[in-house]
Amino acid sequence: MAFPKNFLWGAATAAYQVEGAWNQDGKGPSIWDNFVRIPGKTFEGTTGDVAADHYNRYIEDVALMGEMGLKSYRFSISWARLLPKGRGEISEQGVEFYSNLIDELIKHNIVPFITLYHWDLPQGLQDDIGGWESRECSDAFEEYARLCFERFGDRVNHWITFNEPIIFEMFGYVTGAHPPAKNNPFLMYQASHYVNLAHAKAVMTYRELGCKGNIGMSNVINPAYPYTDSKEDREATWWAESFIFHWYYDPVLKGEYPKEYLAKIEARYGKLDITHDDLRLLKQAKSDFIGINYYQPTRIAAPDSKADSNEKNNRSPGAAGDVSFCGNYKTVMDPLQFEYTKWQWEVCPDALRDCMHRIKDRYGDIPIYITENGLGDEDPIVEGEVLDKARIDFIRRHLIACEQALDEGIQLKGYYAWSWIDLLSWLNGYKKQYGFVYVDRSNLQRKKKQSYYWYEQVIASNGETI
Numbered sequence: 308m309a310f311p312k313n314f315l316w317g318a319a320t321a322a323y324q325v326e327g328a329w330n331q332d333g334k335g336p337s338i339w340d341n342f343v344r345i346p347g348k349t350f351e352g353t354t355g356d357v358a359a360d361h362y363n364r365y366i367e368d369v370a371l372m373g374e375m376g377l378k379s380y381r382f383s384i385s386w387a388r389l390l391p392k393g394r395g396e397i398s399e400q401g402v403e404f405y406s407n408l409i410d411e412l413i414k415h416n417i418v419p420f421i422t423l424y425h426w427d428l429p430q431g432l433q434d435d436i437g438g439w440e441s442r443e444c445s446d447a448f449e450e451y452a453r454l455c456f457e458r459f460g461d462r463v464n465h466w467i468t469f470n471e472p473i474i475f476e477m478f479g480y481v482t483g484a485h486p487p488a489k490n491n492p493f494l495m496y497q498a499s500h501y502v503n504l505a506h507a508k509a510v511m512t513y514r515e516l517g518c519k520g521n522i523g524m525s526n527v528i529n530p531a532y533p534y535t536d537s538k539e540d541r542e543a544t545w546w547a548e549s550f551i552f553h554w555y556y557d558p559v560l561k562g563e564y565p566k567e568y569l570a571k572i573e574a575r576y577g578k579l580d581i582t583h584d585d586l587r588l589l590k591q592a593k594s595d596f597i598g599i600n601y602y603q604p605t606r607i608a609a610p611d612s613k614a615d616s617n618e619k620n621n622r623s624p625g626a627a628g629d630v631s632f633c634g635n636y637k638t639v640m641d642p643l644q645f646e647y648t649k650w651q652w653e654v655c656p657d658a659l660r661d662c663m664h665r666i667k668d669r670y671g672d673i674p675i676y677i678t679e680n681g682l683g684d685e686d687p688i689v690e691g692e693v694l695d696k697a698r699i700d701f702i703r704r705h706l707i708a709c710e711q712a713l714d715e716g717i718q719l720k721g722y723y724a725w726s727w728i729d730l731l732s733w734l735n736g737y738k739k740q741y742g743f744v745y746v747d748r749s750n751l752q753r754k755k756k757q758s759y760y761w762y763e764q765v766i767a768s769n770g771e772t773i
């Protein structure tokens with residue numbers, strides 16, 4: 308049996324996508340609360356105002372997790388619920404909500420795995436200091452992280468600082484699909500450094516407070532493969548791999564930036580504000596693990612022209628058919644060769660196994676958690692039952708890849724399906740479902756899907772029934 312005894316069988320959500328209660332009990336506005344109100348920004352104007360109303364229904368939700376036998380729940384904290392303006396004044400009601408949620412999970416023997424930042428920056432910080440464009444934001448993040456460690460660190464031993472910096476930075480500063488919706492690659496790279504700095508400061512604070520658990524970061528990985536074996540496609544793949552993978556993982560796992568890539572982007576976009584002290588800090592702030600969010604690989608080809616693409620798209624970096632913003636590569640979709648979901652994300656379980664090896668090869672034998680993986684679909688309802696067979700098949704195939712990776716010596720510690728419950732998809736509203744639990748949008752009632760019962764068996768048998 309490949310899966311170790313203490314393997315964390317989990318599922319994940321994020322505050323803005325699941326909680327609702329956007330202005331309840333003293334919560335401050337986040338950049339997402341405002342962004343979704345700009346006409347045309349989200350699918351049919353959907354918002355997370357109500358989402359799955361988890362804020363008001365967490366007791367029922369945790370009971371459902373307990374009944375399933377879920378070992379661990381990954382959720383994020385809404386920064387503006389604890390610090391309505393991002394720093395300074397604390398909302399004790401916000402602290403109480405997460406404290407109660409943590410207690411409820413522990414009561415059901417579920418390990419809480421907390422993400423500090425899943426994209427919902429307090430609007431106050433965007434307004435006052437320009438959010439992640441400012442070095443100061445890393446200090447505000449440290450203040451917020453410290454508060455979380457102080458209030459919850461006695462009960463929580465698993466911490467993720469940031470979720471997928473590549474997505475909120477690229478969508479926020481290049482494609483404009485996320486707030487603050489700018490179109491300036493220089494700002495993206497600069498914000499990226501300030502986020503790494505914020506991560507490092509939080510890790511150092513965690514150690515300084517003497518907390519005993521594990522802290523790391525979660526990033527998405529879309530391993531890049533050359534579409535053909537041509538020199539041009541392989542060269543283009545170097546660009547894709549340098550950006551999607553090395554630019555985001557090296558600072559966290561090696562404490563440095565990939566030199567050649569950094570030199571090339573500085574030559575193109577300008578000198579970044581990265582000091583020697585910053586680099587020393589990145590080196591010191593050792594992560595205990597790396598979280599991987601995996602959905603799909605990328606097939607890379609040489610672009611038709613080297614011009615910058617300012618295309619306003621709202622897809623993943625690497626989503627099929629796009630030219631990279633820097634114009635150095637394009638991603639290719641090939642339905643004759645590859646399998647795709649309804650939302651045109653390639654299904655490729657073997658690339659999940661491969662990316663764990665890529666991480667081990669580059670950074671050594673570090674503990675890995677798959678912190679997101681799942682299928683976005685429109686689930687069929689037949690005679691009142693939610694029959695999400697396609698999701699079962701998707702997760703099963705990816706778990707087989709995990710099992711193989713474990714057999715090959717990868718230190719895989721846990722797997723978190725995205726998502727626990729149907730929730731808001733940032734740009735696809737409530738149409739794209741991911742959960743084990745269905746939410747009736749008319750009355751917000753919960754219902755177990757076919758995949759819920761299946762995952763329950765998987766957990767009970769520690770993976771034997773996959």
Ligand code: BGP
Nearest residue numbers: 321470471474683732733734739
């Ligand atoms: C990841 C995010 C999640 C979730 C997931 C599915 O990038 O971390 O928050 O949204 O993608 O994405 P989507 O809802 O766009 O299908």
